[in-house]
Amino acid sequence: MNARILVITWILAAAIGLNIAPVQAASFKIDSAHTSVVFKVKHVGYSNVFGRFDRISGGFEFDTKAPEKSSAKLVIDAASINTNQARRDGHLRSPDSFNVKEFPEITFSTTKVTKTGKNTGTVTGDFTMLGVTRSQTLDVTFNKMAPNPMSKVLTAGFSARGKIKRSDFGMKYGLGGLGDEIEVFIEIEGTSK
Structure with missing residues:
Protein backbone atom coordinates (compact mmCIF):
# COMPACT_ATOMS: atom_id res chain seq x y z
CA MET A 1 0.00 0.00 0.00
CA ASN A 2 2.73 2.47 0.99
CA ALA A 3 4.71 1.61 -2.15
CA ARG A 4 1.61 2.25 -4.29
CA ILE A 5 1.06 5.67 -2.66
CA LEU A 6 4.73 6.49 -3.19
CA VAL A 7 4.54 5.55 -6.90
CA ILE A 8 1.30 7.55 -7.41
CA THR A 9 2.82 10.55 -5.65
CA TRP A 10 5.94 10.30 -7.81
CA ILE A 11 3.86 10.06 -11.02
CA LEU A 12 1.76 13.09 -10.03
CA ALA A 13 4.84 15.11 -9.16
CA ALA A 14 6.46 14.19 -12.47
CA ALA A 15 3.30 15.05 -14.41
CA ILE A 16 3.01 18.41 -12.70
CA GLY A 17 6.67 19.08 -13.39
CA LEU A 18 6.25 18.23 -17.08
CA ASN A 19 3.32 20.63 -17.41
CA ILE A 20 5.31 23.59 -16.14
CA ALA A 21 7.48 24.66 -19.01
CA PRO A 22 10.40 26.93 -18.14
CA VAL A 23 9.60 30.53 -18.95
CA GLN A 24 12.33 32.61 -20.53
CA ALA A 25 10.74 36.05 -20.86
CA ALA A 26 7.46 37.27 -19.41
CA SER A 27 5.58 40.49 -18.63
CA PHE A 28 4.37 41.13 -15.09
CA LYS A 29 2.02 43.58 -13.42
CA ILE A 30 3.03 44.65 -9.91
CA ASP A 31 0.88 43.00 -7.26
CA SER A 32 0.42 45.97 -4.92
CA ALA A 33 -0.84 43.75 -2.08
CA HIS A 34 2.53 41.98 -2.02
CA THR A 35 4.84 44.86 -2.92
CA SER A 36 6.47 47.20 -0.40
CA VAL A 37 8.56 50.35 -0.65
CA VAL A 38 10.07 51.12 2.75
CA PHE A 39 12.59 53.81 3.68
CA LYS A 40 14.83 54.63 6.62
CA VAL A 41 16.11 58.09 7.62
CA LYS A 42 18.17 59.26 10.61
CA HIS A 43 16.25 61.34 13.13
CA VAL A 44 18.55 63.94 14.73
CA GLY A 45 21.15 61.22 15.25
CA TYR A 46 19.09 59.53 17.99
CA SER A 47 17.37 56.86 15.97
CA ASN A 48 16.22 55.80 12.55
CA VAL A 49 12.65 56.45 11.46
CA PHE A 50 11.06 53.98 9.06
CA GLY A 51 8.27 54.80 6.67
CA ARG A 52 6.57 53.30 3.67
CA PHE A 53 4.41 54.13 0.68
CA ASP A 54 1.08 52.32 0.65
CA ARG A 55 0.13 52.69 -3.04
CA ILE A 56 2.51 51.29 -5.65
CA SER A 57 1.85 50.30 -9.26
CA GLY A 58 3.76 49.46 -12.41
CA GLY A 59 5.15 46.43 -14.11
CA PHE A 60 8.24 44.68 -15.37
CA GLU A 61 9.55 42.44 -18.14
CA PHE A 62 11.83 39.67 -16.92
CA ASP A 63 13.97 37.42 -19.08
CA THR A 64 15.56 34.54 -17.14
CA LYS A 65 17.94 33.66 -19.99
CA ALA A 66 19.06 37.24 -20.66
CA PRO A 67 18.41 39.34 -17.51
CA GLU A 68 20.13 42.34 -19.11
CA LYS A 69 17.13 42.56 -21.48
CA SER A 70 14.74 42.95 -18.53
CA SER A 71 13.05 46.25 -17.69
CA ALA A 72 10.76 47.74 -15.05
CA LYS A 73 8.70 50.79 -14.19
CA LEU A 74 7.61 51.49 -10.63
CA VAL A 75 5.09 54.24 -9.83
CA ILE A 76 4.65 55.38 -6.22
CA ASP A 77 1.73 57.52 -5.08
CA ALA A 78 3.63 60.13 -3.04
CA ALA A 79 0.53 60.99 -0.97
CA SER A 80 0.44 57.40 0.31
CA ILE A 81 3.47 58.04 2.54
CA ASN A 82 3.00 56.45 5.95
CA THR A 83 5.38 56.84 8.90
CA ASN A 84 2.77 55.77 11.44
CA ASP A 96 8.44 71.36 2.60
CA SER A 97 8.94 67.73 1.63
CA PHE A 98 7.17 65.65 -1.04
CA ASN A 99 4.87 68.48 -2.22
CA VAL A 100 2.31 65.89 -3.33
CA LYS A 101 -0.15 68.37 -4.86
CA GLU A 102 2.42 69.49 -7.42
CA PHE A 103 4.32 66.18 -7.70
CA PRO A 104 1.86 63.33 -7.05
CA GLU A 105 4.11 60.52 -8.29
CA ILE A 106 7.59 59.19 -7.66
CA THR A 107 8.81 56.95 -10.49
CA PHE A 108 11.68 54.62 -11.31
CA SER A 109 12.25 53.35 -14.87
CA THR A 110 15.14 51.03 -15.64
CA THR A 111 17.82 51.99 -18.13
CA LYS A 112 20.29 49.15 -17.48
CA VAL A 113 20.21 45.72 -15.83
CA THR A 114 23.48 43.97 -14.96
CA LYS A 115 23.76 40.41 -13.67
CA THR A 116 26.33 40.13 -10.86
CA GLY A 117 25.71 36.58 -9.60
CA LYS A 118 23.40 33.59 -9.91
CA ASN A 119 20.40 35.47 -8.45
CA THR A 120 21.81 38.98 -8.01
CA GLY A 121 22.32 42.06 -10.08
CA THR A 122 22.15 45.80 -10.25
CA VAL A 123 19.39 47.85 -11.80
CA THR A 124 20.13 51.39 -12.91
CA GLY A 125 17.29 53.68 -13.82
CA ASP A 126 15.80 57.12 -13.98
CA PHE A 127 14.44 58.01 -10.54
CA THR A 128 12.08 60.99 -10.60
CA MET A 129 10.98 62.80 -7.44
CA LEU A 130 9.83 66.41 -7.04
CA GLY A 131 10.19 66.90 -10.79
CA VAL A 132 13.91 66.06 -10.71
CA THR A 133 15.22 62.98 -12.53
CA ARG A 134 18.53 61.40 -11.60
CA SER A 135 20.19 58.09 -12.37
CA GLN A 136 20.05 55.71 -9.38
CA THR A 137 21.38 52.17 -9.00
CA LEU A 138 19.78 49.50 -6.83
CA ASP A 139 21.19 46.14 -5.75
CA VAL A 140 18.66 43.46 -6.69
CA THR A 141 18.09 39.85 -5.69
CA PHE A 142 15.86 37.60 -7.79
CA ASN A 143 13.83 35.58 -5.28
CA LYS A 144 11.62 33.25 -7.29
CA MET A 145 9.51 32.80 -10.42
CA ALA A 146 6.88 30.06 -10.52
CA PRO A 147 3.12 29.58 -10.67
CA ASN A 148 1.55 30.85 -7.45
CA PRO A 149 0.33 27.76 -5.55
CA MET A 150 -3.06 29.37 -4.86
CA SER A 151 -3.87 31.34 -8.02
CA LYS A 152 -1.80 29.18 -10.43
CA VAL A 153 -0.71 32.45 -12.11
CA LEU A 154 2.97 32.84 -12.99
CA THR A 155 4.48 35.07 -10.29
CA ALA A 156 7.95 36.58 -9.86
CA GLY A 157 9.54 38.27 -6.86
CA PHE A 158 12.55 40.50 -6.29
CA SER A 159 14.20 42.36 -3.41
CA ALA A 160 16.02 45.65 -4.07
CA ARG A 161 18.10 47.95 -1.87
CA GLY A 162 19.62 51.35 -2.47
CA LYS A 163 20.37 54.82 -1.12
CA ILE A 164 19.39 58.26 -2.32
CA LYS A 165 20.23 61.76 -1.14
CA ARG A 166 17.03 63.71 -0.76
CA SER A 167 18.87 67.01 -1.27
CA ASP A 168 19.72 65.83 -4.82
CA PHE A 169 16.00 66.18 -5.56
CA GLY A 170 15.57 69.55 -3.87
CA MET A 171 14.20 68.20 -0.57
CA LYS A 172 16.23 70.25 1.89
CA TYR A 173 13.85 70.74 4.80
CA GLY A 174 15.47 69.78 8.11
CA LEU A 175 18.92 68.98 6.77
CA GLY A 176 21.33 68.86 9.66
CA GLY A 177 18.75 67.31 11.96
CA LEU A 178 17.15 64.84 9.61
CA GLY A 179 19.36 62.64 7.51
CA ASP A 180 20.06 63.52 3.90
CA GLU A 181 20.79 59.93 2.90
CA ILE A 182 17.70 57.75 2.69
CA GLU A 183 17.97 53.97 2.60
CA VAL A 184 15.32 52.37 0.41
CA PHE A 185 14.10 48.76 0.66
CA ILE A 186 11.83 47.41 -2.08
CA GLU A 187 10.05 44.06 -2.17
CA ILE A 188 8.32 43.46 -5.50
CA GLU A 189 5.95 40.69 -6.49
CA GLY A 190 4.43 40.63 -9.94
CA THR A 191 1.87 38.45 -11.68
CA SER A 192 2.07 37.63 -15.38
CA LYS A 193 -0.11 39.71 -17.67
Whole structure:
Protein backbone atom coordinates (compact mmCIF):
# COMPACT_ATOMS: atom_id res chain seq x y z
CA MET A 1 0.00 0.00 0.00
CA ASN A 2 2.73 2.47 0.99
CA ALA A 3 4.71 1.61 -2.15
CA ARG A 4 1.61 2.25 -4.29
CA ILE A 5 1.06 5.67 -2.66
CA LEU A 6 4.73 6.49 -3.19
CA VAL A 7 4.54 5.55 -6.90
CA ILE A 8 1.30 7.55 -7.41
CA THR A 9 2.82 10.55 -5.65
CA TRP A 10 5.94 10.30 -7.81
CA ILE A 11 3.86 10.06 -11.02
CA LEU A 12 1.76 13.09 -10.03
CA ALA A 13 4.84 15.11 -9.16
CA ALA A 14 6.46 14.19 -12.47
CA ALA A 15 3.30 15.05 -14.41
CA ILE A 16 3.01 18.41 -12.70
CA GLY A 17 6.67 19.08 -13.39
CA LEU A 18 6.25 18.23 -17.08
CA ASN A 19 3.32 20.63 -17.41
CA ILE A 20 5.31 23.59 -16.14
CA ALA A 21 7.48 24.66 -19.01
CA PRO A 22 10.40 26.93 -18.14
CA VAL A 23 9.60 30.53 -18.95
CA GLN A 24 12.33 32.61 -20.53
CA ALA A 25 10.74 36.05 -20.86
CA ALA A 26 7.46 37.27 -19.41
CA SER A 27 5.58 40.49 -18.63
CA PHE A 28 4.37 41.13 -15.09
CA LYS A 29 2.02 43.58 -13.42
CA ILE A 30 3.03 44.65 -9.91
CA ASP A 31 0.88 43.00 -7.26
CA SER A 32 0.42 45.97 -4.92
CA ALA A 33 -0.84 43.75 -2.08
CA HIS A 34 2.53 41.98 -2.02
CA THR A 35 4.84 44.86 -2.92
CA SER A 36 6.47 47.20 -0.40
CA VAL A 37 8.56 50.35 -0.65
CA VAL A 38 10.07 51.12 2.75
CA PHE A 39 12.59 53.81 3.68
CA LYS A 40 14.83 54.63 6.62
CA VAL A 41 16.11 58.09 7.62
CA LYS A 42 18.17 59.26 10.61
CA HIS A 43 16.25 61.34 13.13
CA VAL A 44 18.55 63.94 14.73
CA GLY A 45 21.15 61.22 15.25
CA TYR A 46 19.09 59.53 17.99
CA SER A 47 17.37 56.86 15.97
CA ASN A 48 16.22 55.80 12.55
CA VAL A 49 12.65 56.45 11.46
CA PHE A 50 11.06 53.98 9.06
CA GLY A 51 8.27 54.80 6.67
CA ARG A 52 6.57 53.30 3.67
CA PHE A 53 4.41 54.13 0.68
CA ASP A 54 1.08 52.32 0.65
CA ARG A 55 0.13 52.69 -3.04
CA ILE A 56 2.51 51.29 -5.65
CA SER A 57 1.85 50.30 -9.26
CA GLY A 58 3.76 49.46 -12.41
CA GLY A 59 5.15 46.43 -14.11
CA PHE A 60 8.24 44.68 -15.37
CA GLU A 61 9.55 42.44 -18.14
CA PHE A 62 11.83 39.67 -16.92
CA ASP A 63 13.97 37.42 -19.08
CA THR A 64 15.56 34.54 -17.14
CA LYS A 65 17.94 33.66 -19.99
CA ALA A 66 19.06 37.24 -20.66
CA PRO A 67 18.41 39.34 -17.51
CA GLU A 68 20.13 42.34 -19.11
CA LYS A 69 17.13 42.56 -21.48
CA SER A 70 14.74 42.95 -18.53
CA SER A 71 13.05 46.25 -17.69
CA ALA A 72 10.76 47.74 -15.05
CA LYS A 73 8.70 50.79 -14.19
CA LEU A 74 7.61 51.49 -10.63
CA VAL A 75 5.09 54.24 -9.83
CA ILE A 76 4.65 55.38 -6.22
CA ASP A 77 1.73 57.52 -5.08
CA ALA A 78 3.63 60.13 -3.04
CA ALA A 79 0.53 60.99 -0.97
CA SER A 80 0.44 57.40 0.31
CA ILE A 81 3.47 58.04 2.54
CA ASN A 82 3.00 56.45 5.95
CA THR A 83 5.38 56.84 8.90
CA ASN A 84 2.77 55.77 11.44
CA GLN A 85 2.26 59.32 12.70
CA ALA A 86 -0.52 61.39 11.06
CA ARG A 87 0.94 64.81 11.91
CA ARG A 88 4.37 63.96 10.49
CA ASP A 89 2.78 62.34 7.42
CA GLY A 90 0.78 65.53 6.79
CA HIS A 91 3.98 67.56 6.91
CA LEU A 92 5.76 65.11 4.60
CA ARG A 93 2.99 65.67 2.03
CA SER A 94 3.47 69.47 2.24
CA PRO A 95 5.63 71.70 -0.02
CA ASP A 96 8.44 71.36 2.60
CA SER A 97 8.94 67.73 1.63
CA PHE A 98 7.17 65.65 -1.04
CA ASN A 99 4.87 68.48 -2.22
CA VAL A 100 2.31 65.89 -3.33
CA LYS A 101 -0.15 68.37 -4.86
CA GLU A 102 2.42 69.49 -7.42
CA PHE A 103 4.32 66.18 -7.70
CA PRO A 104 1.86 63.33 -7.05
CA GLU A 105 4.11 60.52 -8.29
CA ILE A 106 7.59 59.19 -7.66
CA THR A 107 8.81 56.95 -10.49
CA PHE A 108 11.68 54.62 -11.31
CA SER A 109 12.25 53.35 -14.87
CA THR A 110 15.14 51.03 -15.64
CA THR A 111 17.82 51.99 -18.13
CA LYS A 112 20.29 49.15 -17.48
CA VAL A 113 20.21 45.72 -15.83
CA THR A 114 23.48 43.97 -14.96
CA LYS A 115 23.76 40.41 -13.67
CA THR A 116 26.33 40.13 -10.86
CA GLY A 117 25.71 36.58 -9.60
CA LYS A 118 23.40 33.59 -9.91
CA ASN A 119 20.40 35.47 -8.45
CA THR A 120 21.81 38.98 -8.01
CA GLY A 121 22.32 42.06 -10.08
CA THR A 122 22.15 45.80 -10.25
CA VAL A 123 19.39 47.85 -11.80
CA THR A 124 20.13 51.39 -12.91
CA GLY A 125 17.29 53.68 -13.82
CA ASP A 126 15.80 57.12 -13.98
CA PHE A 127 14.44 58.01 -10.54
CA THR A 128 12.08 60.99 -10.60
CA MET A 129 10.98 62.80 -7.44
CA LEU A 130 9.83 66.41 -7.04
CA GLY A 131 10.19 66.90 -10.79
CA VAL A 132 13.91 66.06 -10.71
CA THR A 133 15.22 62.98 -12.53
CA ARG A 134 18.53 61.40 -11.60
CA SER A 135 20.19 58.09 -12.37
CA GLN A 136 20.05 55.71 -9.38
CA THR A 137 21.38 52.17 -9.00
CA LEU A 138 19.78 49.50 -6.83
CA ASP A 139 21.19 46.14 -5.75
CA VAL A 140 18.66 43.46 -6.69
CA THR A 141 18.09 39.85 -5.69
CA PHE A 142 15.86 37.60 -7.79
CA ASN A 143 13.83 35.58 -5.28
CA LYS A 144 11.62 33.25 -7.29
CA MET A 145 9.51 32.80 -10.42
CA ALA A 146 6.88 30.06 -10.52
CA PRO A 147 3.12 29.58 -10.67
CA ASN A 148 1.55 30.85 -7.45
CA PRO A 149 0.33 27.76 -5.55
CA MET A 150 -3.06 29.37 -4.86
CA SER A 151 -3.87 31.34 -8.02
CA LYS A 152 -1.80 29.18 -10.43
CA VAL A 153 -0.71 32.45 -12.11
CA LEU A 154 2.97 32.84 -12.99
CA THR A 155 4.48 35.07 -10.29
CA ALA A 156 7.95 36.58 -9.86
CA GLY A 157 9.54 38.27 -6.86
CA PHE A 158 12.55 40.50 -6.29
CA SER A 159 14.20 42.36 -3.41
CA ALA A 160 16.02 45.65 -4.07
CA ARG A 161 18.10 47.95 -1.87
CA GLY A 162 19.62 51.35 -2.47
CA LYS A 163 20.37 54.82 -1.12
CA ILE A 164 19.39 58.26 -2.32
CA LYS A 165 20.23 61.76 -1.14
CA ARG A 166 17.03 63.71 -0.76
CA SER A 167 18.87 67.01 -1.27
CA ASP A 168 19.72 65.83 -4.82
CA PHE A 169 16.00 66.18 -5.56
CA GLY A 170 15.57 69.55 -3.87
CA MET A 171 14.20 68.20 -0.57
CA LYS A 172 16.23 70.25 1.89
CA TYR A 173 13.85 70.74 4.80
CA GLY A 174 15.47 69.78 8.11
CA LEU A 175 18.92 68.98 6.77
CA GLY A 176 21.33 68.86 9.66
CA GLY A 177 18.75 67.31 11.96
CA LEU A 178 17.15 64.84 9.61
CA GLY A 179 19.36 62.64 7.51
CA ASP A 180 20.06 63.52 3.90
CA GLU A 181 20.79 59.93 2.90
CA ILE A 182 17.70 57.75 2.69
CA GLU A 183 17.97 53.97 2.60
CA VAL A 184 15.32 52.37 0.41
CA PHE A 185 14.10 48.76 0.66
CA ILE A 186 11.83 47.41 -2.08
CA GLU A 187 10.05 44.06 -2.17
CA ILE A 188 8.32 43.46 -5.50
CA GLU A 189 5.95 40.69 -6.49
CA GLY A 190 4.43 40.63 -9.94
CA THR A 191 1.87 38.45 -11.68
CA SER A 192 2.07 37.63 -15.38
CA LYS A 193 -0.11 39.71 -17.67
